[in-house]
Amino acid sequence: MAEAEEFLAVARAAKDAATVLAPLPRAPKDAALRAIADALVAATDEIVTANADDVERARRNGTSESMIDRLRLDAGRVEKIAEAVRQVADLPDPVGEVVRGSTLPNGLELRQVRVPLGVIGIIYEGRPNVTVDAAVLCLKSGNAVLLRGSSSAHSSNSVLVRIMQEALEGTEVPAGAVQLVPGVTRESVKHLLRARGLVDVLIPRGGASLIRSVVEESTVPVIETGVGNCHVYVDADADLETALKILINAKAQRPSVCNAAETFLVHAEIADAFVPMALAALKDVGVTVHGDERIRSYGADVEPATEDDFTVEYVSLDIAAAVVDSLDEAVAHIRRYGSAHTDAIVTRSQAAARRFVATVDSAAVAVNASTRFTDGGEFGFGAEIGISTQKLHARGPMGLPELTSTKWIYTGDGHVRL
Incomplete structure (x- = not known):
């Protein structure tokens, strides 16, 4: 036949x-x-x-x-x-x-x-x-x-x-x-x-x-x-230990899946404190960082980030990184390069969290939590058929x-x- x-x-x-x-x-x-x-x-x-x-x-x-x-x-x-x-x-x-x-x-x-x-x-x-x-x-x-x-x-x-x-x-x-x-x-x-x-x-x-x-x-x-070009944004008002824990989990807990983080963004006000500890922790778990010029100033092991590095879904132990001057700049970056899958903010500011949730146009938005939770099983749906990033009929897990x-x-x- x-x-x-x-x-x-x-x-x-x-x-x-x-x-x-x-x-x-x-x-x-x-x-x-x-x-x-x-x-x-x-x-x-x-x-x-x-x-x-x-x-x-x-x-x-x-x-x-x-x-x-x-x-x-x-x-x-x-x-x-x-x-x-x-x-x-x-x-x-x-x-x-x-x-x-x-x-x-x-x-x-x-x-x-x-x-x-x-x-x-x-x-x-x-x-x-x-x-x-x-x-x-x-x-x-x-x-x-x-x-x-x-x-x-x-x-x-x-x-x-x-x-x-x-x-x-x-x-x-x-x-x-x-x-x-x-x-x-x-x-x-x-x-x-x-x-x-x-x-x-x-x-x-x-x-x-x-x-x-x-x-x-x-x-x-x-x-x-949709593909999972997911972001973790560390806000100026973030608790640094919480941010570090979320970033490592989002990237390294299982890097081959679509809800793993592929980019992290850091507010300039806390970059001096957070970026060195983040680079060290990522290196410890085998993650290669592809950073913009400001990220590279904090570590000799950082690979130069190209435009493609901010758009790619690595599904590997790689992550892109950039320093931003404001929450709005972080949102603009996510809207430009993201895939509308899952994006997270780490912050102690309710106002920042509300603005991030309102302006990030993704199927799932996390506040002080890892991107790895965007999953039908984690949401209590049972095994999911997929994660929709479109807006008609179904969106998300x-x-x-x-x-x-x-x-x-x-x-x-x-x-x-x-």
Whole structure:
């Protein structure tokens, strides 16, 4: 069967499955998710073996260690994936929730209720845990899913999808509700991008080039997730120890993820006190600083920052840095170079915090907290489908409610319009 025909077969299977899945109540969906979690744990050795093939291929291809870390699965990570599935099963089902309702003056009872989107296509890079996270969030919210991971994780993704499909065979959720897009070529992605009518929405997760190509080339509606060029701004009224703790956590706790800090900005009034201690602490945890001229004046080990250094998502132990003369200059820098993902201020001034929150136009803004908290799990949503940086439909971490649309239902008693 040609690749295009293979794609049409799995897309139609997903469409048929979505029709069966949409009206299911919570209990059978939760039972299906728990079956998936148990099956993943039982197949740990098989998953880790398949993943080892992907990791070895990545090393042969010269992939960076930070990207290999995103790719790697071991027994502990498989258990965490399964636990995340169980957590999603425990979350409230958004389908059927009444968003708003009223009785109109003419007696019609009006309700706006949440309904599944239908078939969701996910295009993502690297991390095979996304294969499971995305699938179970879609299932819980009543959607079928078409998964197109990167070729670098194809062995892992193939095994994970097969295990999930086999687990669904004994449940009321049709196995066709979870599908892997056939093929590893660019053409297989194009089939998904052109599947208007079979796929209701696409969600890309990955780097800037992937997201841009999906947005520009897709005929299917896209929920645009964004890269994470996140900032930590240390205000003139910051507590320096608190600022240092937040900066190190935001950059170094897990540098390969989208909510890690990629730039820190320091108010000039506290630069003499804060920058030397920050440079020393960052060096201690292996972070290379790319600084502007004012930052470089505090340390010989600082790399000169280029324009690109302030726009890049490093996903590595690198960070850009600059000294600014005011909060407004920090906000202007963030608006110019940032990606509207997550930006943080460290300050003891309520006025500064309020102005920062009001003027930074990002999906998430943190006050005296690390950027690393922008995450569906940390927000209590369960495993997220992605972090949207657009302004339509959903913004920020996308949990279960963001994977639904709404339907208007009105009930009368023989009402006719006059």
